[in-house]
Amino acid sequence: MNIEMLVDAIGEVNPEFVIRADELAPGKGGVAVRRAGLIILAAALVAALTVVTAMAVSNKVREAVFEFFKAADVADVDNERGHLDDNAARPGEQSPGMSVGSFKVLSGGAMESYRIEGYCDVWQGVVIAHPGKPDEWWINTNYFTPSGGLLREMTEWHEVDVKARGVDVRFRWSEQGGALAVHTPYQDPGVREDFPKYSVVTKENLKDKLIIELYDGGAFPAVYDIRAGKVTEPFAGISREPTEPVFANSISFSSDLHYAIFSEGLLRSERGDELYLADLKSGAVLTVAEVCGMERVNEAWFYGDGTIIGYYLSPDYRFDFRAVDLATGEVTAALRDAPMAHRERYTWGSPEDEYRDALLGRTHEGVGEAEGVINVSGSRAVLWRDSDGGVSVLDLITGERWLVPGLSDAEGDLAPVASPLGDKLFDTVEREGEDALTSLYVLDVEGHRLSVLDRAGTAEYNVVGWLDDDRVYFLTDAHYDWDEDNKTYPHQYMYAYRLD
Amino acid sequence: MEDTEIIDLYFARDQRAIAETGAKFGAYLIRVAKNVLENHEDAEECVNDTYISAWNAMPPHRPDVLRVFLGKITRRISLNRLRARRAYKRGGGGAEVAIEELSEILRDPRDTEGTVEAEELTEAIKLFLKRLSDRERGIFLRRYWYFDSVSRIASSLGLSEGTVKSSLHRTRKKLKNHLEKEGWL
Numbered sequence: 001m002n003i004e005m006l007v008d009a010i011g012e013v014n015p016e017f018v019i020r021a022d023e024l025a026p027g028k029g030g031v032a033v034r035r036a037g038l039i040i041l042a043a044a045l046v047a048a049l050t051v052v053t054a055m056a057v058s059n060k061v062r063e064a065v066f067e068f069f070k071a072a073d074v075a076d077v078d079n080e081r082g083h084l085d086d087n088a089a090r091p092g093e094q095s096p097g098m099s100v101g102s103f104k105v106l107s108g109g110a111m112e113s114y115r116i117e118g119y120c121d122v123w124q125g126v127v128i129a130h131p132g133k134p135d136e137w138w139i140n141t142n143y144f145t146p147s148g149g150l151l152r153e154m155t156e157w158h159e160v161d162v163k164a165r166g167v168d169v170r171f172r173w174s175e176q177g178g179a180l181a182v183h184t185p186y187q188d189p190g191v192r193e194d195f196p197k198y199s200v201v202t203k204e205n206l207k208d209k210l211i212i213e214l215y216d217g218g219a220f221p222a223v224y225d226i227r228a229g230k231v232t233e234p235f236a237g238i239s240r241e242p243t244e245p246v247f248a249n250s251i252s253f254s255s256d257l258h259y260a261i262f263s264e265g266l267l268r269s270e271r272g273d274e275l276y277l278a279d280l281k282s283g284a285v286l287t288v289a290e291v292c293g294m295e296r297v298n299e300a301w302f303y304g305d306g307t308i309i310g311y312y313l314s315p316d317y318r319f320d321f322r323a324v325d326l327a328t329g330e331v332t333a334a335l336r337d338a339p340m341a342h343r344e345r346y347t348w349g350s351p352e353d354e355y356r357d358a359l360l361g362r363t364h365e366g367v368g369e370a371e372g373v374i375n376v377s378g379s380r381a382v383l384w385r386d387s388d389g390g391v392s393v394l395d396l397i398t399g400e401r402w403l404v405p406g407l408s409d410a411e412g413d414l415a416p417v418a419s420p421l422g423d424k425l426f427d428t429v430e431r432e433g434e435d436a437l438t439s440l441y442v443l444d445v446e447g448h449r450l451s452v453l454d455r456a457g458t459a460e461y462n463v464v465g466w467l468d469d470d471r472v473y474f475l476t477d478a479h480y481d482w483d484e485d486n487k488t489y490p491h492q493y494m495y496a497y498r499l500d
Numbered sequence: 501m502e503d504t505e506i507i508d509l510y511f512a513r514d515q516r517a518i519a520e521t522g523a524k525f526g527a528y529l530i531r532v533a534k535n536v537l538e539n540h541e542d543a544e545e546c547v548n549d550t551y552i553s554a555w556n557a558m559p560p561h562r563p564d565v566l567r568v569f570l571g572k573i574t575r576r577i578s579l580n581r582l583r584a585r586r587a588y589k590r591g592g593g594g595a596e597v598a599i600e601e602l603s604e605i606l607r608d609p610r611d612t613e614g615t616v617e618a619e620e621l622t623e624a625i626k627l628f629l630k631r632l633s634d635r636e637r638g639i640f641l642r643r644y645w646y647f648d649s650v651s652r653i654a655s656s657l658g659l660s661e662g663t664v665k666s667s668l669h670r671t672r673k674k675l676k677n678h679l680e681k682e683g684w685l
Contacts, residue, residue, distance in 0.1 A: 001684055003603045004583070005621060010602075010644050011575050012622040015568035017629055021641035024634075024657060417663075 157183070162231045164198070164212050164222040171200040173210065173226060182210055200224065393445050402448050407441075416443065423447075503566040510558035517558075518551045525567055529574045535647035536578035536595040546581060550574045575645070595647040601668065602644060605676040606685065621684065628678045632671065639664060640671045 157172040173182045182200050199213045212222040212231070222233045391407045416425035425443040442451045501520050509517035529550055533543035550573045563569030582595060629637050639657075642648045643664075648656075654664045679685045 001606060001621065003599060003606060005618065006602055006606065007579065007599055007644070008576070009618065009621040009625045010641075011572055011579075012618075013626055013629055013641070013645070015565035017637055018568045018571065018641060018645055019565065020634065021638040021645065024638040024642065 158226070160224065160229075162224065164224075164231050165233060167198055169198050169200070169212055169231075171210075171212075173200075175226070393443075393448070404443065404450055407443070407450065507558060507562060507566060510555065511562075518555065521551060521554065521566075521570065522547075525570050528567065529570055532571050532574045532646060533578040535649075536575065536582055538595075542581060543578070546574055546577045549577050553577070598643055598647050601672065605672055605679065624679065624682050624684060625675075628675055632674075636667060636671050639667045643668055 157174045159170075159172050161168070161170050163169065171182060200210050201213065208225060208227050210224040210226060212224055222231055224231050389408045391404050391409050393402045393404065416427035419426065423444065423446045425445060426440070427443075428440055443449075444451070501524065506517055506520045506524065509520060526547065529547045530540075530543050533546040533550075534540060537543050537546065550570055553573045554570060557573075579595070629640070632640065639653060642653045643650070650664050650668070657664070676685065
C-alpha cells in the first residue's frame with residue numbers, strides 16, 4: 001500500500017462522517033485523545049516518588065469532584081477501586097461519575113431544528129438556548145476555556161452592546177461557578193438572514209478578556225475587557241481591504257486574516273504576507289512586519305522571552321527559518337535552511353520541531369543531543385526529550401535544564417496540556433507492565449515538581465485539560481472493544497480535581 | 501433548491517443543474533479544491549471539472565448525499581492535479597503536509613509492490629472511523645478529507661493548534677495500529 005492508496009481510501013468514507021466533520025463547531029470539536037504510550041519506568045518511578053506530591057484518592061480530593069458540575073449529573077466516587085473503573089455503571093444506572101453520553105441539551109429539544117442533536121457527549125451539555133426568548137437561540141461558542149466547565153445553567157448575564165470596527169456587537173457573558181461563558185447569536189445564514197457578522201469567544205489563557213471576531217470585511221479580532229467594559233482594537237490601523245475570499249464554517253467572508261493567541265497575552269494575526277502582533281495588555285501593535293519577499297508564511301512561534309518569532313516558509317519546497325524582532329519588526333537572517341528530509345527524527349515530525357532544534361542549538365549549546373522538543377508553555381520553556389527518552393524542562397532564557405525524575409517518553413507520545421498560566425502541565429502516564437496502569441500527573445514547570453494525582457487505574461483517559469489554574473478535568477476513554485465489531489460502549493466519564 | 505430537485509435536473513439533462521449546483525455548493529467545492537491546491541484559479545478549474553463529471557455521472561448514478569458526492573469528485577480531481585504537479589514533493593503546504601503526516605503510518609509510502617484492493621481498504625478505513633468519537637473523527641476528516649490546515653481547524657473549533665495536532669497524532673497512531681491489525685501493513 002502506498003500513500004496515494006491511503007489518501008484515496010480516506011476519500012471514500014461514509015458521507016455522513018464527511019458532513020458531520022464539516023459541521024463540527026466550537027465546543028463539539030474537543031479532542032478525543034487517547035493517552036497511551038507514555039511510560040514511567042518502574043525503577044525510576046520509585047525515585048520519582050520521593051519528590052512527588054501524591055494527591056491520592058483521599059476523601060478530600062474526592063469531595064472536590066465536582067460541586068462544579070450540576071449535582072444531578074455528577075455523583076461522587078464510592079466504589080472500592082476508585083473512580084477509574086471499567087466496571088462503572090453505564091448511563092442510566094447509578095453512575096460513579098458523570099456519564100458524558102447521557103448529557104442533555106440544557107434548554108430542550110428545539111435545538112433539533114438546528115441539528116445540534118447527535119453529539120452525544122459532554123459538549124452537547126453546553127449548548128444553551130436563551131430562556132424566555134424562543135425566537136433567539138444562543139449557542140456558546142467556546143467551552144472549557146479559560147475556566148470552562150459550562151456544564152451548568154448560568155442565570156446571571158451581563159448584556160454588552162458595543163462597537164468594534166464600526167460593527168454593532170451584541171453579546172452577553174456570565175461568570176458563575178468559576179466559569180466564564182459567552183453567548184453570541186446563533187450564526188447560520190441559512191437560519192437567520194440577519195446573522196451577525198461577529199462572534200465573541202473566550203480563549204485559553206485570556207482571563208477577563210474576550211475576543212470579538214469580526215467577519216465584516218475581514219476576520220479581524222478585537223478584545224473586550226470584561227472588567228473595564230471596554231473594547232480595544234489592536235489591529236485598528238490595519239487595512240480591511242478585501243482579499244480573495246476564504247470560507248470558514250460555511251460562512252464566507254473576505255480576507256485570509258486569521259489569528260492566534262499566545263499564553264503571554266500576545267495576539268498574532270496574519271494576512272497574506274503580513275504578520276501582525278499585538279500586546280493584549282496594552283492594546284499596542286508590536287509589530288507590523290511584512291515578510292520580505294517570501295512566498296508564504298506558514299507558521300510562527302514565540303520563543304524565549306518573546307523577543308523573537310520564527311516562521312518558516314516553503315519556497316522551492318524548502319523550509320526557511322527566520323526570526324523577527326518584535327520591537328522593530330526587523331527580519332533577521334535565516335537561522336537555518338534545511339530540507340524536510342531531516343525531519344523524521346523529531347518527536348512531532350514537523351518542521352516546527354526542527355525549527356526549535358535549530359533555535360535551541362543556536363542559543364543553548366551544550367544541552368545534549370535532542371530527539372525532539374515540545375513547547376509546553378507557549379513561550380518560556382519547552383519539554384525536551386533526549387535520545388534516551390528522558391524528559392527535561394528546558395528554560396529557553398536561562399538554559400537551565402531540569403531532568404524530570406522518572407518521566408520517560410520513549411515512544412514520543414508526550415502531549416501534556418498547559419495550564420492557563422502556562423506554568424503547569426497535566427497529562428497521563430502509563431506504567432510499564434502487564435496491566436499498563438495509567439495515572440494522571442501534574443508537572444509544575446517552574447516549581448520543578450511532579451505530582452501524581454491518583455493511583456493507577458485500568459481505564460485510559462481521553463480528554464484532559466484545565467478548568468482554571470487550580471482545577472483539572474479529564475474524561476475516561478470511550479469503552480470500545482477493538483476485537484469484536486459492533487461491540488462498542490461509547491460512554492465516557494468525566495471527572496475533575498481541585499489541586500490543593 | 502433541494503438536493504433532490506437538483507439531481508432531477510441532471511436526470512432531465514437540464515443545464516440549470518450546473519447553475520443550481522454552483523449556487524448551492526460552489527463555495528464548498530472551492531474550499532475543498534483550494535485546500536488541496538492552494539491556488540484559487542486551479543481550484544476553480546477543478547470545480548468546473550467537477551460539474552462536468554457530475555453531469556456525466558448523473559444519470560445513471562443518483563447520489564444519496566449530493567454535497568459529499570460532489571466533494572469527493574472535487575477532492576479526487578484536485579488530488580490528481582496535485583499529483584501531476586508535484587508528485588508530493590516534500591515541504592509543500594496545505595494538502596502536501598497533511599499527506600506527509602499520513603505517510604508516517606506507512607512503512608514505505610512509495611511502495612508500488614503491494615497490491616491493494618481499494619474497496620477492502622476503504623472498508624477498513626470506514627470501520628476504523630466508526631470506532632472513533634465524533635470529535636476524533638471530525639478532526640481527522642477535516643485534516644485528511646478536506647485538507648483543512650491545522651490552524652483553521654483549531655480556529656474553527658476553538659481549540660489550540662497543539663490540541664489539534666495532538667489529536668491528529670494519536671488518531672494516526674490508532675489508524676496505524678488498526679491497519680497493522682487488519683493486515684494492511
